[in-house]
Every structure is written in C-alpha cells, then in structure tokens.
Amino acid sequence: MPETTPKGLTRLAFGGDYNPEQWPESVWQEDVRLMREAGVSMVSVGIFSWALLEPAPGAYDFGWLDRLLDLLHANGVRVDLGTPTVVPPVWFYREHPEALPVTADGTRYEFGSRGAICHSNADYRAAAARITTELARRYGDHPALAMWHVHNEYGVPVSACYCDSCAAHFRRWLADAYGTVDAVNEAWGTAFWGQRYTGLEQINPPRVTPTAGNPAQALDYKRFADATIRENFVAERDILHRLSPGVPVTTNFMTALSQCDSLDYWAWGREVDLVTNDHYLITDGRRTHVNLAMAADLTRSVAGGAPWLLLEHSTSGVNWQARNPAKAPGQMARNSLAHVARGSEGAMFFQWRQSRRGAEKFHSAMVPHGGTDTRVWREVVELGASLGALHEIRGTRTRPDVAVLWDWHSWWAQNLEWRPSEDHDARERADSFYEALYDRHLTVDFAHPEADLSAYPLVVVPALYLMTEAAGRNLRTYVENGGTLLVSYFSGIVDEHDAVHEGAHPGALRDVLGLTVEEFSPLLEGESVRVTGPGGVPDLAADVWTEFVVPRGAETVWSYADGLTAGRPAVTRHRLGEGTAWYVSTRLAADGLDAVLARAAEDAGLPPRTGLPRDVEVVLRTGESGTYLFALNHTGTDAEVPLETPGTELLTGERAAGGVEVPAGAVRVVRLDG
CATH class of the missing domain: 3.20.20.80 (Glycosidases)
Known part of the structure; x- marks a missing residue:
C-alpha cells in the first residue's frame, strides 16, 4: 500500500x-x-x-x-x-x-x-x-x-x-463507455430534434x-x-x-x-x-x-x-x-x-x-x-x-453526527440549460441545508448517494436532481432499516443519462417518500408563498419553487397557504419500515429549514444542543491518543462551552471541568480525560 x-x-x-x-x-x-x-x-x-x-x-x-x-x-x-x-x-x-x-x-x-x-x-x-x-x-x-x-x-x-484532438479522444472515450454508436444514441436520446448519429466519427x-x-x-x-x-x-x-x-x-x-x-x-x-x-x-x-x-x-x-x-x-x-x-x-x-x-x-x-x-x-x-x-x-x-x-x-x-448526500454528476446535470427555474441552484440548497445543520451544532459527513449510510441516524438530500436507480434503492433500504431521510425538492428526477425516470416524479424517490409530484410550479422572481403547519406553529416563508404533491402513504405536516398550490402538501413525512422519510417541496427560509430539521432530528433521535451559542463551533476528534474537543468562537463575545468530561486545554495548559471559557474570536482545544 x-x-x-x-x-x-x-x-x-x-x-x-x-x-x-x-x-x-x-x-x-x-x-x-x-x-x-x-x-x-x-x-x-x-x-x-x-x-x-x-x-x-x-x-x-x-x-x-x-x-x-x-x-x-x-x-x-x-x-x-x-x-x-x-x-x-x-x-x-x-x-x-x-x-x-x-x-x-x-x-x-x-x-x-x-x-x-x-x-x-x-x-x-x-x-x-x-x-x-x-x-x-x-x-x-x-x-x-x-x-x-x-x-x-x-x-x-x-x-x-x-479542439480536434479532444474530439478524437472523446470518440475513443465513448467507444470505451458505450461500445456502439447505437448505445450512444439511446443514452443521449438523439431521436429528439433529429440528432441521430450513424457512426462515432460523426460526434464532436x-x-x-x-x-x-x-x-x-x-x-x-x-x-x-x-x-x-x-x-x-x-x-x-x-x-x-x-x-x-x-x-x-x-x-x-x-x-x-x-x-x-x-x-x-x-x-x-x-x-x-x-x-x-x-x-x-x-x-x-x-x-x-x-x-x-x-x-x-x-x-x-x-x-x-x-x-x-x-x-x-x-x-x-x-x-x-x-x-x-x-x-x-x-x-x-x-x-x-x-x-x-x-x-x-x-x-x-x-x-x-x-x-x-x-x-x-x-x-x-x-x-x-x-x-x-x-x-x-x-x-x-x-x-x-x-x-x-x-x-x-x-x-x-x-466524529460526525449526520450525512449530507452530494454528487458532482448531479450538479453538472442540474446546471445544464433549460431547467424549470434558473433560480433553483443546487449549491445554494447545499449551502443552506449545511448552514441549518451547522446552526444546530451537528458535524456533517458528505456521502455519495450509493454509499453505505447505515452509520448515520439522519441523512439529508439538499439537491440531487440526478439519481441512479441504485441510489434510490440505497435510500429505501436505509429508511426501511431505521434511518431518517430528509429530501429537498427537484431530487430523484433523472437517471445517469439525464433521462427522466419512467413514471411520476420524483422517480427514484417516490416509493421511499410515499408521494408523487404531478407538476413543478416554480415561482416568478420576487414571488413567495406561505406554508402553514400544525396547530400553534407559525407560518413559514418560502420562495423560488412549489409543487403539486400527491401523498401516496405520506402524511402532510405543512401545507401551502396560498399560490397555485394552496391547500396542497408542502412538507410531508412517510413512515417506511423502521424509519422515516421527510420531503420539502419548496425553498424554505432559514427558520423554516430549522423547523423541519428539528422534527427530522427528533425522529432520528438526535438531541438538541441548546447549550451552545450560535457561531460557537464545537467539534470532536478521536483516536488512540484520546478525544479532543475543539471549541471555536466566531463571535465578538466570550462564550462558555459545557464539558461533560473534564480535561486539559492544550493551548494554555489549563485544566477545564464543567465547561471551558472561550474568549471572543479565540479557539480552545481540550483533551478530555479517560
């Protein structure tokens, strides 16, 4: 090795x-x-x-x-x-x-x-x-x-x-990947707009x-x-x-x-x-x-x-x-x-x-x-x-707490021309979901959609427009075996060749989510909708995207209060096997994302970390030499980070028990006892 x-x-x-x-x-x-x-x-x-x-x-x-x-x-x-x-x-x-x-x-x-x-x-x-x-x-x-x-x-x-050298190389790559020009035609859907090729040498x-x-x-x-x-x-x-x-x-x-x-x-x-x-x-x-x-x-x-x-x-x-x-x-x-x-x-x-x-x-x-x-x-x-x-x-x-699924191929595909809304940005959704997890003081692993997810109590899918059938089966198995899944809109739509999955949207995910989407209904620039939840829960603000969702086993948790989709499900929850799958069909603002994440985290058995201030980051590293708590204060105010186990702060040499004081803008690293 x-x-x-x-x-x-x-x-x-x-x-x-x-x-x-x-x-x-x-x-x-x-x-x-x-x-x-x-x-x-x-x-x-x-x-x-x-x-x-x-x-x-x-x-x-x-x-x-x-x-x-x-x-x-x-x-x-x-x-x-x-x-x-x-x-x-x-x-x-x-x-x-x-x-x-x-x-x-x-x-x-x-x-x-x-x-x-x-x-x-x-x-x-x-x-x-x-x-x-x-x-x-x-x-x-x-x-x-x-x-x-x-x-x-x-x-x-x-x-x-x-260039022409790349064109020749691309043809060799296609021959290795597909074998025949007929297979390329099938994968690319060249029957559309009369783009059919009769030989690989015709492809640029x-x-x-x-x-x-x-x-x-x-x-x-x-x-x-x-x-x-x-x-x-x-x-x-x-x-x-x-x-x-x-x-x-x-x-x-x-x-x-x-x-x-x-x-x-x-x-x-x-x-x-x-x-x-x-x-x-x-x-x-x-x-x-x-x-x-x-x-x-x-x-x-x-x-x-x-x-x-x-x-x-x-x-x-x-x-x-x-x-x-x-x-x-x-x-x-x-x-x-x-x-x-x-x-x-x-x-x-x-x-x-x-x-x-x-x-x-x-x-x-x-x-x-x-x-x-x-x-x-x-x-x-x-x-x-x-x-x-x-x-x-x-x-x-x-030490991670949750997983976020990410796939560069899906990002490439979603960023191609002529998608339902140019305001829907896969990276923006990934950023927003990550920020919501960060603010709940959860450490994130990213994972490929076909990876083993069994170690994570919660898996979040912020934007996976492209999803293989294998990835869909992987997520169904994950939920059936007790995992909690949270999926954002416009995910599971196409296969690895950018072909829409057969049947209703969201093709690769409709069974695990327990719903279908009859139609996408993106909003115009500047438009927004309200999403209403269970009794006593404040309305949530949303923009960019809505959908006509039809539950097929899923329960409606939040509904659209206005717009074309008024009265339809906006956020759903589906029990499947031993686990739960959540679906968010619109772009929620930060407080809305947090509200949904709170419910999903509860399903996943992740306790809230309410003792930590916003922008005070706490991360654990573990190994044969011990367990180390990193506390990073990104604020302008001194903060106290609670410690369940006492230890020694390595940058100052001081002992810490019950908590560690982290001055404004500073970092503390505690080697925990035991």
Whole structure:
C-alpha cells in the first residue's frame, strides 16, 4: 500500500508554497531562519518551475533546486515537491501550439497565464512525463522529501478543451463507455430534434450551437473532461510511485463548492495517496466560517473520513475577488484551527513570502511585504506555536453526527440549460441545508448517494436532481432499516443519462417518500408563498419553487397557504419500515429549514444542543491518543462551552471541568480525560 502520511513529518504540517526562484539566493538564508522562528515544518516547492528546470527542450538545470532542498533539509524543513506540469515553458508552446486549449466557441487561448493545457494533447502528456521522470530520478530519495505534489489545482482555470484532438479522444472515450454508436444514441436520446448519429466519427464535443444542445452529450463531455485530466494525474503519480517508492503522492483539490465544479472529487479521492485541499474565503457578506467548515467536512469525506491536509489558504486577504478585505486579528488562527478540527493534519498557506511582481502580488503571505514587524507575521509565529502544542492529535479522526448526500454528476446535470427555474441552484440548497445543520451544532459527513449510510441516524438530500436507480434503492433500504431521510425538492428526477425516470416524479424517490409530484410550479422572481403547519406553529416563508404533491402513504405536516398550490402538501413525512422519510417541496427560509430539521432530528433521535451559542463551533476528534474537543468562537463575545468530561486545554495548559471559557474570536482545544 502507498504511504498516506508525509514522510518524516513528526508534527502537524505548517508552512506554505515557497517560491525562492522569485528572489535572489541571498534571501534564502533569511527565509530558513524565519521558518525556524515560526515553527515551519514543511513547504511546497517547485510547483511553477518548469521553465527554470528545463530552460530548453531536454536541457535540465537542477543546481538551484539541489541547493534549495539541501538548505531546507539542513534546517529541519520537510519538502512537498511539485511536478511543475501546470505551466509548460513558452518554448513548449512555440513547438506545440496545438497544446493550448480551445473554448467551445473555437477561441484558442494564448500563453501567459497558468493552466492553459489541452489534457488530450499527446505532446503535453509526453513532456509532462519526461520532466516528472527527471525529478523523480533526481529527488526520489532526497532526505528532505516528504511527499510529491503533482500539478496544481487541476481544473482551474481550464476544465475542458474543445479542439480536434479532444474530439478524437472523446470518440475513443465513448467507444470505451458505450461500445456502439447505437448505445450512444439511446443514452443521449438523439431521436429528439433529429440528432441521430450513424457512426462515432460523426460526434464532436458540445461546441457552440444556435440554441440549447443535447444535455446528455454535454453531461458526458463533463465526465470525459474530468476523466481525461485524471488520466494525466495518474500517469504522473505512477511514475513517482515507481521511481520514488514510499513517498505519498497528492494533488491539491478545491472542494469548496463555490470554487471548483469541474472535477468529481469522489473519483479523485480514490487516486491520491493523501487528500489535500486549498480553501479561500469567499467574502460576499455571508458567514465565511460556515463555508469553511463545509469545505473541510467535504474534504474529509472525500478522504473517506481519514485525516487530510489543508495545503493552501491565506494568512489574510486574497487578490482575485472584486473586494479583498483583510482578515480580522485572530481570524487566521481561528480559520486554520477550524480546518484542523475537521480533520486536517495541519495548516499550509499560499504563500511563504509575498511576491513583489506578477498577478498575485497583492495576495497575502506568511512573510508580508512589510516583513516581520507586522501583525500578520506575529500571528503566523503564534499559530506555529499553537500547532506545535497540538501535535498529539495527529492521526485522530473527526466524529460526525449526520450525512449530507452530494454528487458532482448531479450538479453538472442540474446546471445544464433549460431547467424549470434558473433560480433553483443546487449549491445554494447545499449551502443552506449545511448552514441549518451547522446552526444546530451537528458535524456533517458528505456521502455519495450509493454509499453505505447505515452509520448515520439522519441523512439529508439538499439537491440531487440526478439519481441512479441504485441510489434510490440505497435510500429505501436505509429508511426501511431505521434511518431518517430528509429530501429537498427537484431530487430523484433523472437517471445517469439525464433521462427522466419512467413514471411520476420524483422517480427514484417516490416509493421511499410515499408521494408523487404531478407538476413543478416554480415561482416568478420576487414571488413567495406561505406554508402553514400544525396547530400553534407559525407560518413559514418560502420562495423560488412549489409543487403539486400527491401523498401516496405520506402524511402532510405543512401545507401551502396560498399560490397555485394552496391547500396542497408542502412538507410531508412517510413512515417506511423502521424509519422515516421527510420531503420539502419548496425553498424554505432559514427558520423554516430549522423547523423541519428539528422534527427530522427528533425522529432520528438526535438531541438538541441548546447549550451552545450560535457561531460557537464545537467539534470532536478521536483516536488512540484520546478525544479532543475543539471549541471555536466566531463571535465578538466570550462564550462558555459545557464539558461533560473534564480535561486539559492544550493551548494554555489549563485544566477545564464543567465547561471551558472561550474568549471572543479565540479557539480552545481540550483533551478530555479517560
């Protein structure tokens, strides 16, 4: 089995992307001195260095990298060594201009940014394999090497190419997936609009068409593009495994649902030795710590619940949003430790020293433009000390309470053209349901719809437009065996080819939910409806979507009070076997979601956690070394977190019994006794 933890790393990972090629070598000695001061344990090196390592075809210059790795090793800093295949050198593109990707409208990108790659291009694949082989042969057993870092943020910013090379590759992929053109015609429903093919050679990528194209073709092209990129990762990974055995291989994911939607991370998680992730706050006025928790939970879930590693985040502001505010004092540490609470084995940043030139020169760093006499640097040093104090949590696992189902294929399908309402957004529903669970102080695992769900008392389905028959059977079995299921509208509608399930909606879920949906009735922009519940329960507000629901075994718990669906069921509950299935047929506001979740949680036997204030986050990590309670206070007021078991607070060394005081904006980590 491949190694799954960074080789030789005995502490939590702390450091960042180190790009010394941007600086004269005279700065390197200062860098390693500051790394020691800050408690840096690992840095990522060489990610964007192909042009320096191979300045001309087949001519390699490793001298500077030799000196750098030796210097880092001498100073006790482990190395996450990159294969620089995200940015081929300009000479490569001059020799192979067809390796630059083409957009759906036929525009070919130019050199001058990053990630401008046609992943089907044979010349790119060969060149990437050569530079990876040279690096593995030279550094595969270097004493500083902790792990390999392939490429960088696959799928960002280019996730698909539409050139002729990709067209030929797509046809080969279809032949492998379907066997015959008749099978493709059946899967894609090409009888509609006369799109039938008589040979695979007639099929092109879904390029720009006069109106909406074939949705099943577009969905398959997303699968093809994802698989093609993953092929390139696997090719590099296998070279590294062969030439550098015993060293784990990773690539940095971007699981935050708002930042990358082009890769199926369930599939990618099975290919890396260690799941790593990059996360940057989207400062759009929402509670950024909730999205952070969601991204961390999703990353841990992609890792199968195993420890993972935050490989990039920012010390303060980023540089690529319309407005890039600084982080508040203490926020960097709180953000970092929130990832650790949810399973990360450390906190890494982009980047170590803030650039003076280039597109990201205003992106914050561990060593900012102002140097060491800055708030950011002082907080970096403090965070290094805190992570040092938490070394014993390595290898422990975050304890979940509930599961949320998520499938990238369903997201891809729902986001295609001509759906009933452009106001229905799968990611928005996932965000909203997650936030409601977060506010009930429940820790979430994400799960694939066909995964084993038996360990979870409550499973939530916020948006699964695409659902296979196997997934439908899985959820029925889960409920029959005693589980509690909560499903939101427009789920279970189509199969894996974007074909509507036979019979009434919601095809894959109608039996487990005990109902059918006669018709969708989306609302116009600005419209809303009221939903009325049992006696004495206040009305709930809803918008975007309503449905004509017909109970077929389910009981009506809330009904529509107005609109076209007035008098019809809005929220239902169905007893099936030993369990219960809830259905929400409209977009409820936050208080409405909480009200329904409260009922579903009661069915699931999940007690309310009323002793915890809003935005005070409590997460448990457990393992052979013990049980650790992380309490993170995202508010401006001191908070008391109750403790059922006394313990020792690791950041202060103080004993805690009955409760632990968490100052405003601070974090406390208690090793519970026993």
